[in-house]
Amino acid sequence: xxxxxxxxxxxxxxxxxxxxxxxxxxxxxxxxxxxxxxxxxxxxxxxxxxxxxxxxxxxxxxxxxxxxxxxxxxxxxxxxxxxxxxxxxxxxxxxxxxxxxxxxxxxxxxxxxxxxxxx
Numbered sequence: 001x002x003x004x005x006x007x008x009x010x011x012x013x014x015x016x017x018x019x020x021x022x023x024x025x026x027x028x029x030x031x032x033x034x035x036x037x038x039x040x041x042x043x044x045x046x047x048x049x050x051x052x053x054x055x056x057x058x059x060x061x062x063x064x065x066x067x068x069x070x071x072x073x074x075x076x077x078x079x080x081x082x083x084x085x086x087x088x089x090x091x092x093x094x095x096x097x098x099x100x101x102x103x104x105x106x107x108x109x110x111x112x113x114x115x116x117x118x119x
Contacts, residue, residue: 082116 024030044054055062077094084090084104091100105113 081118082113083118084116 040054044050079092079094081090081092082101082104089100091098093101096102096105101113104116
């Protein structure tokens with residue numbers, strides 16, 4: 001894309017966004033929401049309260065609910081040792097992202113290679 005084409009597309013996008021912004025600024029619902037937010041922030045400042053304080057007042061049970069379940073950490077992977085019966089070559093790895101292991105699986109199939117695991 002040429003630079004002038006990109007410039008014109010960006011200019012057109014700006015014009016569309018400005019028209020959308022003008023329409024939104026005349027929306028009665030937006031005006032009421034902005035007025036509410038302004039008054040709420042003023043009250044919070046007057047009474048020296050934070051958003052957490054307001055939530056605690058309006059919904060006291062919110063602290064008892066977990067905010068978001070923390071991602072579970074999976075256990076540490078065990079080291080697997082694969083021994084190729086054709087070449088007697090061995091590989092020790094914790095995951096399947098090993099170059100030689102991938103080559104073996106491509107050549108012999110995943111199920112066959114998994115049967116080569118020794119513990």
